[in-house]
Amino acid sequence: xxxxxxxxxxxxxxxxxxxxxxxxxxxxxxxxxxxxxxxxxxxxxxxxxxxxxxxxxxxxxxxxxxxxxxxxxxxxxxxxxxxxxxxxxxxxxxxxxxxxxxxxxxxxxxxxxxxxxxxxxxxxxxxxxxxxxxxxxxxxxxxxxxxxxxxxxxxxxxxxxxxxxxxxxxxxxxxxxxxxxxxxxxxxxxxxxxxxxxxxxxxxxxxxxxxxxxxxxxxxxxxxxxxxxxxxxxxxxxxxxxxxxxxxxxxxxxxxxxxxxxxxxx
Amino acid sequence: xxxxxxxxxxxxxxxxxxxxxxxxxxxxxxxxxxxxxxxxxxxxxxxxxxxxxxxxxxxxxxxxxxxxxxxxxxxxxxxxxxxxxxxxxxxxxxxxxxxxxxxxxxxxxxxxxxxxxxxxxxxxxxxxxxxxxxxxxxxxxxxxxxxxxxxxxxxxxxxxxxxxxxxxxxxxxxxxxxxxxxxxxxxxxxxxxxxxxxxxxxxxxxxxxxxxxxxxxxxxxxxxxxxxxxxxxxxxxxxxxxxxxxxxxxxxxxxxxxxxxxxxxxxxxxxxxxxxxx
Numbered sequence: 001x002x003x004x005x006x007x008x009x010x011x012x013x014x015x016x017x018x019x020x021x022x023x024x025x026x027x028x029x030x031x032x033x034x035x036x037x038x039x040x041x042x043x044x045x046x047x048x049x050x051x052x053x054x055x056x057x058x059x060x061x062x063x064x065x066x067x068x069x070x071x072x073x074x075x076x077x078x079x080x081x082x083x084x085x086x087x088x089x090x091x092x093x094x095x096x097x098x099x100x101x102x103x104x105x106x107x108x109x110x111x112x113x114x115x116x117x118x119x120x121x122x123x124x125x126x127x128x129x130x131x132x133x134x135x136x137x138x139x140x141x142x143x144x145x146x147x148x149x150x151x152x153x154x155x156x157x158x159x160x161x162x163x164x165x166x167x168x169x170x171x172x173x174x175x176x177x178x179x180x181x182x183x184x185x186x187x188x189x190x191x192x193x194x195x196x197x198x199x200x201x202x203x204x205x206x207x208x209x210x211x212x213x214x215x216x217x218x219x220x221x222x223x224x225x226x227x228x229x230x231x232x233x234x235x236x237x238x239x240x241x242x243x244x245x246x247x248x249x250x251x252x253x254x255x256x257x258x259x260x261x262x263x264x265x266x
Numbered sequence: 267x268x269x270x271x272x273x274x275x276x277x278x279x280x281x282x283x284x285x286x287x288x289x290x291x292x293x294x295x296x297x298x299x300x301x302x303x304x305x306x307x308x309x310x311x312x313x314x315x316x317x318x319x320x321x322x323x324x325x326x327x328x329x330x331x332x333x334x335x336x337x338x339x340x341x342x343x344x345x346x347x348x349x350x351x352x353x354x355x356x357x358x359x360x361x362x363x364x365x366x367x368x369x370x371x372x373x374x375x376x377x378x379x380x381x382x383x384x385x386x387x388x389x390x391x392x393x394x395x396x397x398x399x400x401x402x403x404x405x406x407x408x409x410x411x412x413x414x415x416x417x418x419x420x421x422x423x424x425x426x427x428x429x430x431x432x433x434x435x436x437x438x439x440x441x442x443x444x445x446x447x448x449x450x451x452x453x454x455x456x457x458x459x460x461x462x463x464x465x466x467x468x469x470x471x472x473x474x475x476x477x478x479x480x481x482x483x484x485x486x487x488x489x490x491x492x493x494x495x496x497x498x499x500x501x502x503x504x505x506x507x508x509x510x511x512x513x514x515x516x517x518x519x520x521x522x523x524x525x526x527x528x529x530x531x532x533x534x535x536x537x538x539x540x541x542x543x544x
Contacts, residue, residue: 052437055437055441056441057437057440057441075440075441075442075443077443079441080441080442081437081438081441083434083437083438085434088432088434088435089434089435089438091435091452091453091456092533092534092535093456093533093534094452102442102444102448102452103442103443103444105448106442106443106444106445106448107443134533134538136533136535136538154442
């Protein structure tokens with residue numbers, strides 16, 4: 001397996017007048033092509049900062065990010081980001097179809113190709129009939145589906161998701177988790193999923209990276225050996241799930257208490 | 267989640283999409299107008315204020331109706347509106363162009379901030395003598411006054427609008443590699459548009475005030491000049507008829523722009539009535 005996302009010695013310091021905040025201490029990891037990796041950490045761990053550095057929206061202070069071998073200096077081609085704030089990420093002055101179409105037009109795809117991608121992606125997220133609505137006419141869960149449709153229509157090599165389901169209700173959240181998981185299985189897009197929810201991370205990922213509290217580094221790198229076919233009820237009640245969950249949970253607790261990872265970092 | 271496309275039938279939201287205003291007849295505004303008209307009719311007849319100078323509303327309206335049959339009034343109205351429209355258009359175009367440029371270039375913004383804050387509060391009326399000196403007494407002077415006053419209204423609103431661009435929306439556009447043109451066209455401009463409309467509405471009212479003021483003070487042909495002539499020739503009723511006309515004009519301008527705003531900003535939270543707005 002080749003590396004799709006490579007992060008080496010990433011460090012980010014926010015400097016303002018008289019204050020110097022080290023958000024990210026030193027992060028190094030790599031995600032293989034087609035892998036689904038979850039990044040989990042306590043709140044304030046600089047998860048969003050890390051994601052912005054990966055997305056090329058924020059320049060790191062030191063270290064580097066490579067996507068498919070190419071260093072990231074700005075938003076890289078072949079990357080789509082799904083933000084937590086779906087309501088603010090979708091363009092309210094555009095219809096659902098136009099929202100999905102707009103990034104494709106930036107890629108200068110021919111019209112019929114764009115229409116095909118928009119229609120297919122809407123069908124893939126179960127919103128085939130909502131294309132002509134405005135996003136604000138839809139429920140929160142549906143809006144996030146539109147954002148996901150927009151991301152997959154873009155045909156990215158890498159999909160970044162920043163706590164995408166933190167603002168939806170529990171039932172919708174379970175549905176969206178299964179949607180993302182099934183899209184990943186059918187499309188094979190390398191996916192980095194940032195969350196603060198341990199259960200979500202273990203349920204979704206093939207791998208979970210546990211971040212420490214700020215200044216952030218990688219505490220633990222847990223391979224999730226659950227079967228590829230996962231189910232909200234049965235998968236979550238297996239002893240393997242419980243063991244993985246406990247391991248990640250302990251890592252987070254240690255991170256909150258300010259202890260450095262000991263046993264796990266091998 | 268299977269029932270995706272429609273809201274659950276159990277809960278009927280009051281109003282989901284923008285649709286024509288409710289069927290309930292709106293009485294309150296008309297009561298206000300009726301009371302004001304009644305006062306304008308009765309007070310002059312009692313002779314409490316400036317005996318004989320104030321004509322009752324009925325005779326003012328009658329005068330206006332008879333004036334409407336004369337070409338002079340329409341010519342004057344046309345001239346006033348021409349000054350107003352040219353000035354307003356120029357002010358809006360210049361204000362939007364300058365606003366976008368200044369708003370999008372942080373250096374320009376920093377450099378111009380103090381100048382804008384100094385020039386903006388100067389009342390245009392104070393510039394009338396200077397304008398006469400430079401541009402003479404033709405209608406161009408009125409246009410210049412309007413451009414000066416309207417420009418700041420639009421400029422400031424455009425600057426507010428650009429500041430209002432949502433960072434998440436902007437990051438979304440950046441992450442999908444929108445170029446500068448696409449970012450301005452699809453993110454900055456739609457965010458700014460409601461502010462532009464506010465600016466235009468403010469500028470339109472100010473422009474009307476200045477069009478008439480210019481004619482009153484400078485004597486350029488138009489409604490303002492007719493008012494001035496009527497006053498100096500003692501035609502009080504005619505004078506008030508013209509004043510009433512300017513009032514109607516102002517109302518019409520305001521209502522017209524509000525209507526255009528609603529039509530153009532169907533997606534905007536101030537216009538839409540969505541139960542999802544929470």
